[in-house]
Amino acid sequence: MAEVVAGIDIGGTNTVIGIVNKQGDILAESTIPTRCQSTFSVYVKNLAVEIEKLLEGLGHEHTLQGVGIGSPNGSYNLGAIVDAPNLEWKGILPLCNELTKHTGLPTVVTNDANAAAIGELLFGAGVGMKNFVVITLGTGLGSGIIVNGKLVVGHDGFAGEFGHIVAKANGRQCGCGKKGCLETYASATGLRRTAFKMIADSNQPSMLRNVTYDKLTSKMITEAAQNGDPLARAAFEYTGLILGTRLADLVAILNPEAIFFFGGLANAGEILIDPVRRYMEEYMFPVFKGKVRLLMSGLQNKNAAVLGAAALIWDELEKKKAN
Amino acid sequence: MAEVVAGIDIGGTNTVIGIVNKQGDILAESTIPTRCQSTFSVYVKNLAVEIEKLLEGLGHEHTLQGVGIGSPNGSYNLGAIVDAPNLEWKGILPLCNELTKHTGLPTVVTNDANAAAIGELLFGAGVGMKNFVVITLGTGLGSGIIVNGKLVVGHDGFAGEFGHIVAKANGRQCGCGKKGCLETYASATGLRRTAFKMIADSNQPSMLRNVTYDKLTSKMITEAAQNGDPLARAAFEYTGLILGTRLADLVAILNPEAIFFFGGLANAGEILIDPVRRYMEEYMFPVFKGKVRLLMSGLQNKNAAVLGAAALIWDELEKKKAN
Numbered sequence: 001m002a003e004v005v006a007g008i009d010i011g012g013t014n015t016v017i018g019i020v021n022k023q024g025d026i027l028a029e030s031t032i033p034t035r036c037q038s039t040f041s042v043y044v045k046n047l048a049v050e051i052e053k054l055l056e057g058l059g060h061e062h063t064l065q066g067v068g069i070g071s072p073n074g075s076y077n078l079g080a081i082v083d084a085p086n087l088e089w090k091g092i093l094p095l096c097n098e099l100t101k102h103t104g105l106p107t108v109v110t111n112d113a114n115a116a117a118i119g120e121l122l123f124g125a126g127v128g129m130k131n132f133v134v135i136t137l138g139t140g141l142g143s144g145i146i147v148n149g150k151l152v153v154g155h156d157g158f159a160g161e162f163g164h165i166v167a168k169a170n171g172r173q174c175g176c177g178k179k180g181c182l183e184t185y186a187s188a189t190g191l192r193r194t195a196f197k198m199i200a201d202s203n204q205p206s207m208l209r210n211v212t213y214d215k216l217t218s219k220m221i222t223e224a225a226q227n228g229d230p231l232a233r234a235a236f237e238y239t240g241l242i243l244g245t246r247l248a249d250l251v252a253i254l255n256p257e258a259i260f261f262f263g264g265l266a267n268a269g270e271i272l273i274d275p276v277r278r279y280m281e282e283y284m285f286p287v288f289k290g291k292v293r294l295l296m297s298g299l300q301n302k303n304a305a306v307l308g309a310a311a312l313i314w315d316e317l318e319k320k321k322a323n
Numbered sequence: 324m325a326e327v328v329a330g331i332d333i334g335g336t337n338t339v340i341g342i343v344n345k346q347g348d349i350l351a352e353s354t355i356p357t358r359c360q361s362t363f364s365v366y367v368k369n370l371a372v373e374i375e376k377l378l379e380g381l382g383h384e385h386t387l388q389g390v391g392i393g394s395p396n397g398s399y400n401l402g403a404i405v406d407a408p409n410l411e412w413k414g415i416l417p418l419c420n421e422l423t424k425h426t427g428l429p430t431v432v433t434n435d436a437n438a439a440a441i442g443e444l445l446f447g448a449g450v451g452m453k454n455f456v457v458i459t460l461g462t463g464l465g466s467g468i469i470v471n472g473k474l475v476v477g478h479d480g481f482a483g484e485f486g487h488i489v490a491k492a493n494g495r496q497c498g499c500g501k502k503g504c505l506e507t508y509a510s511a512t513g514l515r516r517t518a519f520k521m522i523a524d525s526n527q528p529s530m531l532r533n534v535t536y537d538k539l540t541s542k543m544i545t546e547a548a549q550n551g552d553p554l555a556r557a558a559f560e561y562t563g564l565i566l567g568t569r570l571a572d573l574v575a576i577l578n579p580e581a582i583f584f585f586g587g588l589a590n591a592g593e594i595l596i597d598p599v600r601r602y603m604e605e606y607m608f609p610v611f612k613g614k615v616r617l618l619m620s621g622l623q624n625k626n627a628a629v630l631g632a633a634a635l636i637w638d639e640l641e642k643k644k645a646n
Contacts, residue, residue, distance in 0.1 A: 082610075130478070131477055131478040131482075143576075145576070147470050147471075147475050147477075148470075148471075148473060148475070150471060152470050152471070152577065153578070154454055154470075154577055154578020154579065155453070155454045155578050155579055155580040155614075156578055156610070156611070156614065157578075158578050158610050158611070159454075159576065159577050159578035160576065160578075161575040161576070161578075161608050161610075161611075162575065162576055164575045164608040165571075165572035165575050165576065166568055166571065166572060166606055169568070176608060176609055177609055178606065178608065178609075245489055245492070248488075248489065249488035249489060249572075250576070252484040252485065252487045252488050253466075253468070253482065253483065253484065253485055253488065253573070253576065253577075254475065254477055254482050254576075255476070255477020255478050255479055255480070255481050255482035255483075255484075256477065256478060257478040283489055283501065285484050285487040285499060285501065286499055286500055286501075287405075287479070287481050287484075288479070288481070288484075291478075291479065
C-alpha cells in the first residue's frame, strides 16, 4: 500500500483534483466544476466524492494521507478561503474543516503562489535550496517565499503579497483598491497596460497599433517583441525596470539564493528576464550583486497547481512527524 | 552552578562584554577598546581574557555556555565580520573560529539589527510573538526579521537590509554607493537631510535656520517639532510618508504581527510614529489594514546590544538541543 495525498487546485470555473505520491507523480486526475454548485457544503462534499472515485480508479492500492489545496485568497492559518473575488460564495469559507469531516484526514489550504513555492521546494527546481522566492506572473503577480526551508505564511496567513507593494506612488488603479501596485505593471495585464500607454504616448510604429485593448494579450506583445517590434520591446524594457528594481528591494530584505518565475508571462523567457536582471543588478545592494539567480520554475508547463497543493500537505505531514 | 553566556557588542571605538543569564539579566559587564589593538588576533585574545575576568569576578559560580556577538557587517553564515567600514581590519575576519580556539565554546555572530531582533524575541516586547520586524533608527536604518519564531538570515547571512531598498529612484546619495536608499530618508541622518532640504526649499520660519548642518542633530529637530516648529514638523511628516509607505510594502511581503522601533530616532516617539502609522495604513493592502502594531522596542534604553548578542547564542544553544 503506497502512501498518496490529494492535491486540489480551486479555480473560479473549475477545480482540478490529483492523486500524488511522495515523488511528485500525479497518479490520477479529474476536474469538477467550481461554479453552479447549489451550496458551498455541496461543493465540498463533491470534492470528497471525487477524491474517493480517483482512489477507486487506482484499485484502492494507495492509502490517502491528507489533502492539500491551493485557492485564491486561501488562508493557511484559518484553513479557509477569505473573500475570494472570483468565487460565488462570499465571506470566510471553512474549507479545511468541512473537508476533514468527510475524509477524516488532515487538510491544508494556501493561496496559489504559496502552493507554487512549496511545490518548487519539494518537486521543482528549488529542491535542496533553503531560501528562495517564486514569482507567479499571470493576470496578477503572486509570490511565495521560502525562508530556512519553510513557507512564510505570516501572522494572519497572508504573507507574500509582493504584487501589492507600491511600485509607483499614485500610479495605476489596482483591483485591490490601491494605486500603483507592482502587479499593475509587472504581470500579463500590466504589460498590456504598458503597451497601450506607449501606443498613446509615442509615435513609434508598431504591429500592436491595430489591436484593441480587449483583444491584446501578453503573448501577442511577446511575439511582437521577439519579431523586433520596437514598441513591444520598450514595453518589456519598462516592465523589467519596474520589476527589477523591486526585486532588488526583495533581495535586500530576504537575501534569497534564487528567484523563480512561473506563469503565462514567464513564458516570454529572456525577452522579460534580461531587462529584469539588468535593472535588478543596477539597483542591488552591493553585497548581493551577481549572487541571486533568476530562474524558470521547474514546474513551468507541468500541472504546478496540483503538485503545489500536494507538496503543501506532504510538507505538513512531515512537520507533524517531526513534532 | 548557573548557566550563563557572554554577549558582545562590537563598536567602532569600544567593545562591550556582558555575562548574561537565561532570564536576560546582565550579571557583569565591562568594556575594552576596539581600536589600537596591534592585530585582530590580539583583539580576539583580549576578548577571551576579558570574558574570563568577568567570570572570575562572579566567583566562578557560573558555567559559560557560549558567546554571542553583534557586529557591524557580522555574517551569521560565515561566522565572520565582512568588510566592516568602521573597523581597522579589512576583509573577512574569522571572528567565531578564532574566539572558539580560546574558549572551546560555540560562538555566533550577526549584525546589530539582527541581534536586536533576537533580543526582542527572547528578552523584549516580542516574547510570545512569532512574526515581527525590528527597525533600528540611528545613523542608518537597520532591520531584523523574525519569521516563524526564527531570525531570518538569508542565503548569505545578510538578510534584513531594509535600509537599502529604494525609497526614491535617483534620490539621495547613500553610503553604500546606491542612490535613494530608504535610510537616506528614514534615519537620524535622513531626518537632518530632510530638515536642511526644507530650509532651502521653503521660506517657512524655523528655529533650525540658525544651526549648521554639522551641528544639527535629530534630537534638536525632535525638540523643535515638540515645540511646534512647523518646519521640523514637516520634516517628520515627510519622514513618516517615506517610511510608512515602505513599511506597508514590508507588511505585504511578510505579514508581521508587529513592527518594533529601536534606536536614537525612535526616542522621538509619537512625533515620528504618528505620521509613519498614518501613511502605512493609507498604503496598506486591504487585508492588513489596522492589524499591524507599531511599538517601541522592549529593550529601548536597556543595554540592548549586549542582550541581543546574548539572546543570539541562547537561541543557538536551544536549536542545538532540539536537533
